[in-house]
Amino acid sequence: MKIAGNQLLLHELRAMAAAAANQKPEAAKSTTPVGQFGDLMGKALDNVNQLQMQSSDLQRRVEMGDKSVSLVQAMIASQKASVAFQATVQVRNRLVSAYQDIMNMPI
Numbered sequence: 001m002k003i004a005g006n007q008l009l010l011h012e013l014r015a016m017a018a019a020a021a022n023q024k025p026e027a028a029k030s031t032t033p034v035g036q037f038g039d040l041m042g043k044a045l046d047n048v049n050q051l052q053m054q055s056s057d058l059q060r061r062v063e064m065g066d067k068s069v070s071l072v073q074a075m076i077a078s079q080k081a082s083v084a085f086q087a088t089v090q091v092r093n094r095l096v097s098a099y100q101d102i103m104n105m106p107i
Contacts, residue, residue, distance in 0.1 A: 044091075048084045055081040 055077040061069045 044088065048081070048088050051077070051081040051084050 055074070058069055058074040058077045062071055062074045
């Protein structure tokens with residue numbers, strides 16, 4: 001965190017110096033790769049899907065009488081999948097709300 005803060009401060013100082021010299025500041029170069037929002041959402045949805053498939057598989061195995069899977073494992077997997085899905089729905093709702101707010105802004 002300290003290095004990132006120093007880099008940010010250095011960038012701000014360069015921008016101020018460039019503004020004082022009436023020049024355009026050079027673009028800040030990111031040292032960490034930043035993923036696209038769509039990629040992050042895709043990975044999150046894949047994770048939720050994987051949790052749901054794992055939960056479904058464990059439940060099916062418990063129902064079929066597989067002794068290597070306990071009911072506790074199946075219930076925990078089910079709750080994990082449920083929480084992940086609910087969080088995904090909440091993110092979707094927030095995104096839709098933000099989109100509607102932006103669309104309702106006067107031009």
